[in-house]
Amino acid sequence: xRSKTCLGLLFGxxxxxxxxxxxxxxxxxxxLVKRDGHKxxxxxxxxxxxxxxxxAGGGNDSSYWSTxxxxxxxxTGAEIITYDRAGSGQSEEVPGPWSLTGAIDDLEAGxxxxxxxxxxxxxxxxxxxxxxxxxTARHPEWFAGGVMxxxxxxxxxxxxxxxxxxxxxxxxxxxxxxxxxxxxxxxxLALGATFETTQGAFHxxxxxxxxxxxxxxxxxxxxxxxxxxxxxxxxxxxxxxxAQNRTxxxxxxxxxxxxxxxxxxxxxxxxxxxxxxxxxATDAAYDVVIRNGKVLDGSGNPWVRVDIAIKDGRFxxxxxxxxxxxxxxxxxxxxxxxxxxxDMDQSGDSLLEDGRAESKVLQGxxxxxxxxxxxPVGSAKLADYFDRLQKQGISxxxxxxxxxSQARGEVMGDVDGLPTPAQLDQERAHVDxxxxxxxxxxxxxxxxxPASYQQTPxxxxxxxxxxxxxxxxxxxxxxEGEKLLPAVAESIAISxxxxxxxxxxxxxxAFAPGWGKLMPAVGKLIxxxxxxxxxxxxDMYPYTAGGxxxxxxxxxxxxxxxxxxxxxxxxxxxxxxxxxxxxxAGSMPGWTNLITASGGWSHVVLVSAYNAKYDxxxxxxxxxxxxxxxxDPADVAWDIVLAGAPHRPIALYFxxxxxxxxxxxxxxxxxxxxxxxxxxxxxxxxxxxxxxxxFPRVISEYVRDRHVLTLExxxxxxxxxxxxxxxxxxxxxxxxxxxxxxxxxxxxxxxxLATYEKPTALPQGINYVLVNGVxxxxxxxxxxxxxxxxxxxxxxxxx
Numbered sequence: 001x002r003s004k005t006c007l008g009l010l011f012g013x014x015x016x017x018x019x020x021x022x023x024x025x026x027x028x029x030x031x032l033v034k035r036d037g038h039k040x041x042x043x044x045x046x047x048x049x050x051x052x053x054x055x056a057g058g059g060n061d062s063s064y065w066s067t068x069x070x071x072x073x074x075x076t077g078a079e080i081i082t083y084d085r086a087g088s089g090q091s092e093e094v095p096g097p098w099s100l101t102g103a104i105d106d107l108e109a110g111x112x113x114x115x116x117x118x119x120x121x122x123x124x125x126x127x128x129x130x131x132x133x134x135x136t137a138r139h140p141e142w143f144a145g146g147v148m149x150x151x152x153x154x155x156x157x158x159x160x161x162x163x164x165x166x167x168x169x170x171x172x173x174x175x176x177x178x179x180x181x182x183x184x185x186x187x188x189l190a191l192g193a194t195f196e197t198t199q200g201a202f203h204x205x206x207x208x209x210x211x212x213x214x215x216x217x218x219x220x221x222x223x224x225x226x227x228x229x230x231x232x233x234x235x236x237x238x239x240x241x242x243a244q245n246r247t248x249x250x251x252x253x254x255x256x257x258x259x260x261x262x263x264x265x266x267x268x269x270x271x272x273x274x275x276x277x278x279x280x281a282t283d284a285a286y287d288v289v290i291r292n293g294k295v296l297d298g299s300g301n302p303w304v305r306v307d308i309a310i311k312d313g314r315f316x317x318x319x320x321x322x323x324x325x326x327x328x329x330x331x332x333x334x335x336x337x338x339x340x341x342x343d344m345d346q347s348g349d350s351l352l353e354d355g356r357a358e359s360k361v362l363q364g365x366x367x368x369x370x371x372x373x374x375x376p377v378g379s380a381k382l383a384d385y386f387d388r389l390q391k392q393g394i395s396x397x398x399x400x401x402x403x404x405s406q407a408r409g410e411v412m413g414d415v416d417g418l419p420t421p422a423q424l425d426q427e428r429a430h431v432d433x434x435x436x437x438x439x440x441x442x443x444x445x446x447x448x449x450p451a452s453y454q455q456t457p458x459x460x461x462x463x464x465x466x467x468x469x470x471x472x473x474x475x476x477x478x479x480e481g482e483k484l485l486p487a488v489a490e491s492i493a494i495s496x497x498x499x500x501x502x503x504x505x506x507x508x509x510a511f512a513p514g515w516g517k518l519m520p521a522v523g524k525l526i527x528x529x530x531x532x533x534x535x536x537x538x539d540m541y542p543y544t545a546g547g548x549x550x551x552x553x554x555x556x557x558x559x560x561x562x563x564x565x566x567x568x569x570x571x572x573x574x575x576x577x578x579x580x581x582x583x584x585a586g587s588m589p590g591w592t593n594l595i596t597a598s599g600g601w602s603h604v605v606l607v608s609a610y611n612a613k614y615d616x617x618x619x620x621x622x623x624x625x626x627x628x629x630x631x632d633p634a635d636v637a638w639d640i641v642l643a644g645a646p647h648r649p650i651a652l653y654f655x656x657x658x659x660x661x662x663x664x665x666x667x668x669x670x671x672x673x674x675x676x677x678x679x680x681x682x683x684x685x686x687x688x689x690x691x692x693x694x695f696p697r698v699i700s701e702y703v704r705d706r707h708v709l710t711l712e713x714x715x716x717x718x719x720x721x722x723x724x725x726x727x728x729x730x731x732x733x734x735x736x737x738x739x740x741x742x743x744x745x746x747x748x749x750x751x752x753l754a755t756y757e758k759p760t761a762l763p764q765g766i767n768y769v770l771v772n773g774v775x776x777x778x779x780x781x782x783x784x785x786x787x788x789x790x791x792x793x794x795x796x797x798x799x
Contacts, residue, residue, distance in 0.1 A: 035109040040083060042110045045069055047079040050119030050145045052270060054082045055107065055131055068263060075271045078121070083110055100198045104134040111142065112784035118327065118775065121145035121273050123266070129153055130198065133205045140208035141778050144327070146273040149215040149236075150266060154206070156235035157199040166196060212245040214269045218261070285323025286311045287773055293331030293744060298338040298719035298733040300712050308336065310740040313773035313787075318736060327775065329768055331744050335711070338719040338733050339366025339741025339771065340695050343726060344474075344505050344539045344673020348376040348400050350683060355394035355786050357678035359685065362782065363695045363752075363763050364718075366741035366771045367397040367791070368678065369726055371443035372476055372505055373451070374403020378410055379434040386438055386790045393786030395776050396678070397741070399726070399793070401443035401474055402434035404462050405451035414450040416560035424461060431465040438792030440726055441471030442500075446478040446487075448552065449559035449566075452590050456490055463498035469795025472726060474503035480546075481511035481597035481655065482587055484518050485525060492529045495536055503725060504538035506675050507664050510546060510597045510655035519660040523667050530669065537725060539673035540664050542697050544656040545756065546594075547607065547675070547688035549648040551641050553634070555582050556591040567645055570638050580634050598655040601626070601633035605652040605756070607687030610644035619757055622651070650687050652756065662708045665698075671722040672698055679760070680782075689759045693752030696763040700751040711747070727794060744768040 029046065032039045052072055054065040069080045083106075111117055120142050124132035129152025136143050173192050176185050207213065217236040240248035249269060251262045288310040294303040295318075309317035309325065317323075342360065345368035351357060360368055377385045379402060389398065407430040411423050419427060431442060442463055445451045463473045473494060477487035488504065495502040509518035529536050558579070559566040569575045587593040598604055602623040609615045617625045626633040640649050664670055676691035685691050695718060702708040709717075723732025731739040743766065750765030769777035774787035 031110075031114065033106075033110045033113045035106060040106045040110055042081055042083040042114060044114065045073045045080040047073055047077050050121060051079040051081050051114070051116040052076065052121045052123060052145075053107075053111065053116060054080065054123045055125070068267065071263075071267060072270060075267065079116070081110075081114065081116060083107070100130050100134065100201065103131050104138065107131060107135055108138065112782065115784045115786075117142045117778065117783040117785070119144045121270065122147045123150075123270055124148070125150045130202045130205075133202065133207055136208055136211050137205055139779065139781065140211050142783075143211050146212035146214065148266065148269050148273060149213055149239075152202070153215065153235055153239040154203050155238045156232055157203040159200070159203075161231065162196055162199050162203075165199075207239075207243075209243040209245070212273070213240070213243075214247045214249060214273060215240050216249045216251055216265060216269060218251050284326040285309070286316065286321070286325040288327045288329065288740075288770065288775070289321050289323070289325030290329045290331050290336055290742065290744070290768075291321070293334050293336035295336045295734060296712060296715045297735065298715060298723075300716040300720075302712060303335065308734065308742070310742075310770070310773045313740055315734060315736055315738055315740050318734065329744070329775075331768070334744050334746050334767065336734070336742060336744050337715045338731070339743050339769065340364045340718040341367045341369070341671075341722040341726075341728070341732060342674050342676075342694070343369045343503070343671055343722040344372070344541070344675050345370040345398075345678070346372065346676055346686070347396075347398065347678035350677045350679060351389060351394050351396075351398060352376070352392065354680040354683055355389075355392055355788070356680040356782060356784065357394065357396045357788075358680040358782050359676070359692050359760070360396050360678045361769050361771070361776050362766065362780075363692060364743040364745065364766045364769055365396060365674075365695060366743065366769060366776075366788075367399075367723075367728065367731065369399050369401075369440065369722075369791075371401025371403065371440070371474065372675075373445045373448075374406035374443055375400045375434065375439060378406065379430040379437065382434050382437040382439060386792065390790045394788035394790075395782070395786050396771060396788045397731070397791050398788060399438075399440045399791035401441045401472070402431060402439035402466075403451075404431075404442055404444045404454060404459055407431050407434075407462060408454060408458075409450065414559070414562045416450070416453045416557075418455065419458060424458065427458075427462060428465050431462050432469075435466055435469035435471055435793060435795035436797075438790070438796035439466075439471065440791070440793035442466040442473050444473070444475040447476055447480070447592055448549075449556040452478065452556050453560070456493060460494055460497045463494055463500045467498055467500035469793060470727060471500065471793055471795065472503055473498070473500045474505055476505045478590075479587065479592045480506075480508050481592055481594070482514065483592070484509055484511065484514070485521055488522055488525050492525070492534055492536055495529075495534050501535040501725070502537075504536070506546070506673060507538035507540045507670060508546065508656050509660045510594070510653070512597070512599050512655065512657075515657040515660055519663045523663065526667070526669065537669035537671070538664075538667070539671045539722070540661070541672070541674055541690045541694050542661055542665070542702060543688070543690050543694075544658060544661065545605075545652040545654045545688070546656070547650060547652050547686060547690070548594075550604075550606070550637055550644075550651045551648060552592075552594055553583070553604070553637050553651075554641070555579060555588060567642060571642055576635065576638065579638075580632070583634060594653050594655065598653045601637070603654040604637070605654070606640065607650040607652055608684075609640050609649045610647035611640065611649075614640045614643060614649075652688060662702070662706070665702055665708055665717075669721075671717050671725065673722075685760045687759055689752065689754035689756060689761075691754070692760055693754035693763055696745075696750050696766060697752035699745075699747070700765075704747065704750075728791065740770060740773040742768070742770040 029044045031042045065082045073080045179185050215236050217233050240246040251265045286309040290308040295306050296303050306319050307321035309321045342365045348370045407427040410430050411426045479487040491502050586596050602621045604622045622633045622637050626636045674690045674694040676686050679685045703711050703714050720732045731741050746765045752763050753761040767780050772787045774785050776785050
């Protein structure tokens with residue numbers, strides 16, 4: 001039951017609210033959305049999209065609208081959303097003053113989580129005028145359905161009016177201060193304390209003229225001040241006159257509270273908005289039309305100015321598009337390209353936690369291929385993993401390889417040694433099972449134990465199995481530094497002996513004495529191999545630091561009996577003495593010395609220790625930490641490894657050279673891969689800027705600023721080339737019939753902002769991203785949509 005008297009503080013008038021009984025809203029589903037440590041309850045009556053969002057601005061919103069929600073659902077068939085906004089202080093979980101920005105953020109978070117970000121209709125009442133203005137200004141593209149305003153408008157709150165309102169309500173606030181300190185009274189005082197600031201900011205807001213609005217105002221002047229009531233009506237009339245798509249509706253026989261006095265007016269206005277939008281959407285020839293952009297098709301061709309029509313997730317018309325789209329995107333002044341493909345991804349586990357993959361899509365990535373160390377599960381569970389991932393929903397397309405060390409581990413565990421013929425047969429069987437489940441190939445990380453214990457003949461035998469199913473062999477080589485050339489030669493040999501295509505992961509020359517020499521030699525080695533018919537290529541990321549576990553600083557023999565025994569040995573002072581001698585001697589068979597390759601401990605930087613004692617030294621190099629703790633740098637590094645277990649402490653290794661990066665980028669057979677995990681919100685990032693900046697950095701740094709690549713070739717390296725490598729023949733180019741993955745960016749503004757000190761800073765200049773024809777990034781923000789598909793290798797057949 002709503003109280004008979006309520007205060008419309010931000011209206012500037014006291015409201016007399018007719019009481020009514022709250023009717024349950026057709027058994028709505030409740031979704032708790034978390035934002036910055038608090039929860040907001042969103043209540044949903046299921047229906048067809050687009051959704052209608054009811055925002056009352058104050059009080060318990062779902063109760064306020066409960067008599068309207070079922071009737072709206074009945075009249076329109078739409079999904080109806082109401083919510084209890086913690087931002088207004090109505091939740092005991094969130095004490096404190098009301099914040100306009102916080103309220104807008106709460107609504108934004110909920111609509112993203114519910115996917116109500118396309119064609120949505122917003123109905124605002126009371127304090128929601130401020131919120132409606134803020135959310136539509138922030139996301140005009142979300143509210144193509146229109147907004148119905150029975151609420152505040154910016155034109156009302158001039159400086160003079162704010163002063164008058166404060167003076168008018170001074171006696172009331174004094175009464176409230178003397179009243180019992182209930183939650184409602186505390187919130188009322190908080191509203192009063194922020195009134196001048198909030199309404200001043202509100203007055204400066206501007207509604208986007210692209211959003212249709214029906215603005216309602218009562219005919220009868222409410223108390224206490226008829227002059228203010230007239231100013232209220234005049235402000236609404238002025239607001240409505242500023243755009244042709246705004247309609248002013250006078251609700252006669254009504255007090256100020258139209259929502260309660262004349263619910264029929266609101267129901268008709270909202271239903272009309274909904275019918276208008278639904279009819280327009282039904283009449284649309286296409287789902288999405290992208291117009292006026294400079295289109296790069298992904299093949300390396302120069303751009304052409306054409307329109308692109310998308311329907312049912314595919315490109316259906318390219319050229320002059322006369323029909324209208326349910327969603328129209330004006331890409332004037334921007335480049336339109338196929339969605340970017342990250343072919344060296346690490347997101348197999350993180351996508352199960354949060355499928356939005358914000359760090360990927362916000363930098364233009366629409367497809368991610370993982371599997372350096374294998375799939376997140378064993379071969380027998382891989383099919384179920386794929387099913388679960390698809391059911392949960394993902395914002396990117398995702399595929400994975402199965403790991404050679406996974407097959408070995410399922411048979412032999414994580415110890416050193418050669419497999420027996422029977423064990424090798426079992427390993428082959430696991431690869432076979434994984435490929436039939438949908439793995440895209442065989443992945444290896446030969447620099448790490450226990451994968452480093454696998455010898456070339458074993459790898460060739462497993463690669464032969466993957467090759468039978470059309471798979472690829474992608475590998476983190478045994479050495480990327482001093483022994484780089486022999487490592488490349490092994491990759492070529494595996495391809496020659498098994499017939500499988502080979503991809504070298506994150507190509508680099510991480511050895512300071514070899515800068516300027518090793519990378520050109522690698523290029524010749526691979527060019528010669530390709531000239532004689534060996535299908536080998538590489539991917540790379542555009543940074544001079546690599547990032548991996550701090551345990552790589554320990555010679556691999558320590559792990560020969562498994563991780564648990566290895567950690568015990570690492571704690572033994574006598575063992576450490578031997579390890580330090582080996583580290584000082586440089587690389588050894590089966591182990592790459594990344595300390596030497598990086599130029600010493602001063603070039604190894606701690607990113608995450610997973611231990612409070614050492615995490616205070618994040619982003620400091622190990623030599624500096626050693627001096628602070630008065631410890632040998634090797635002891636510091638290995639103490640951190642022990643203290644972080646069972647987690648894997650991470651470090652940056654600054655072992656590469658910019659000239660070598662430029663050389664590698666110019667090789668025609670290199671593609672772009674981040675070597676990073678997809679993260680969203682509070683998920684822990686890799687600690688390397690490549691997670692948020694790899695793809696925009698290629699364009700801003702190496703195309704626009706340094707002119708290392710042409711834009712056409714950079715886009716090819718991000719789209720059609722990796723698609724061809726991983727046999728993604730239905731995407732990677734803008735061509736009729738292909739899957740509609742699209743990235744739209746502003747060439748002049750695109751830039752990576754992530755740094756080693758701030759590795760999660762979002763890039764700029766990437767405005768729209770579509771995955772399978774659905775807008776996932778809209779105006780530079782994630783929509784919450786999860787249209788991504790699990791991509792399966794050619795060995796998979798539908799059940």
